[in-house]
Amino acid sequence: GIQVEQSPPDLILQEGANSTLRCNFSDSVNNLQWFHQNPWGQLINLFYIPSGTKQNGRLSATTVATERYSLLYISSSQTTDSGVYFCAVGNSGGSNYKLTFGKGTLLTVNP
């Protein structure tokens, strides 16, 4: 199956700092999503981005499918950005609709 690696595993920031999270994957994909798991355990979808660039407020994401990686940018971080960020990928070729998650990046934003 597809392998997903996220880096860094842990990241500590001061409020207001910017950060970049990376997701590498081992095969071609037609589904790539970024999720945020808040400290209460809720999973929120941030982006569906199998290719290209998207922005939503202070967050943006870029996927370079040909080079098999995706980046999540967080600008002017806030304490509410703390939590775990997951990348998930899938390829529906062969009618396989599995989604594979990376192990996540634990982000801590200090006031």
Add this chain to the structure above:
Amino acid sequence: EAQVTQNPRYLITVTGKKLTVTCSQNMNHEYMSWYRQDPGLGLRQIYYSMNVEVTDKGDVPEGYKVSRKEKRNFPLILESPSPNQTSLYFCASSPAGQWFQPQHFGDGTRLSIL
């Protein structure tokens, strides 16, 4: 309100006692899926369903069963739970014709099997 509802939210039980975790969505989604989350391992897909009566294995299906008799419901069944199934479980749904679209997650079920 659009939501995915899991029950129970917390359960402590003993080895071998059959249990069912229910999942229901009110968005008329075709695609539903179960994941387990363990420390250091991220989320791993257990089973998914593309529509009623259509289910398929994810990456870690051993020890679990699912059924999809109605579009809105996708229960996860542990016939003979064991301690290695202690975990945090999530159900998710999305429109199947748009599998590529964001998945909506339930709030999770924390299972402890003694």
